[in-house]
Amino acid sequence: MKKLEQMYEGKAKKVFKTDDPKLYIVDYKDDATAFNGEKKGSIADKGVVNNIMSDIIFQMLETKGIPTHFVEKLSDRETLVKAVTILPLEVIIRNVAAGSFSKRYGVEEGKALARTVLEFSYKNDDLGDPLINDDHILALELATEEQLATVRKYAYQVNEELKPFFLERGLKLIDFKIEFGLYDGSVILADEISPDTCRLWDVNTNEKMDKDRFRRDLGNVEETYQNVLQRVKK
Numbered sequence: 001m002k003k004l005e006q007m008y009e010g011k012a013k014k015v016f017k018t019d020d021p022k023l024y025i026v027d028y029k030d031d032a033t034a035f036n037g038e039k040k041g042s043i044a045d046k047g048v049v050n051n052i053m054s055d056i057i058f059q060m061l062e063t064k065g066i067p068t069h070f071v072e073k074l075s076d077r078e079t080l081v082k083a084v085t086i087l088p089l090e091v092i093i094r095n096v097a098a099g100s101f102s103k104r105y106g107v108e109e110g111k112a113l114a115r116t117v118l119e120f121s122y123k124n125d126d127l128g129d130p131l132i133n134d135d136h137i138l139a140l141e142l143a144t145e146e147q148l149a150t151v152r153k154y155a156y157q158v159n160e161e162l163k164p165f166f167l168e169r170g171l172k173l174i175d176f177k178i179e180f181g182l183y184d185g186s187v188i189l190a191d192e193i194s195p196d197t198c199r200l201w202d203v204n205t206n207e208k209m210d211k212d213r214f215r216r217d218l219g220n221v222e223e224t225y226q227n228v229l230q231r232v233k234k
Helices: 046-063 099-105 134-139 145-167 221-233
Strands: 003-009 013-018 023-028 031-034 039-042 070-073 078-082 089-096 112-122 171-183 186-190 198-202
Touching (some): 112 134, 145 186
Antiparallel strands (some): 089 171
16 A cells, blocks of 8 residues: 555644545644644654554444444554545534533533433634534535434444443543544544543543543643553453
8 A cells, every 4th residue: 555645634643645545544643732722732652542542442343333434554653544535523422521511511520411412513623613513514514414313323322332342441431522424425433532532531530541631731641641552452
């Protein structure tokens, strides 16, 4: 597989074309950002952790019937993926109140929610990724009704698979953000699943084992990312 020119660079990843128009190469970076890019830094080997962890989880989800963009791990930092067209939606699943949810609604962080919450954000850095609802999505033609229904179905299914997966590894899945793309007209899971995109708390201590350590200057960021990866590898 030949790596060709870079076609995209985001906050955490670079995407390259290949000599196969249906395949891309994703290269994970160590750059770290928070608060829509207002806080910037670097986490040593974050790209390695996020790449390997995402590959493990995507392969697990494939066995559960959830289609993903994963094709093949190429190196510690690079993965071969299907050339999806990303839907401009951030799909957030919340099991426990935390972060912006707690601030927005005045709910104590750590309070278990009476039901799982699914939120959509419009994936647009210039607008600050605002929260939107189904009507907004359809009115702005960000997705069709059928695509939106599929996104919802898969998002809840991902949650039901990830909760026990992490619990077996001593981690509580507080919330997470995922993205979907279109591949041959079908909706599939894309982007990544990592400490960057999940809130994970230690089951016994409630210690934060995710990007909040960077966001909130809690320290031991690199060590925590490595700890999570070692647990996921078990």
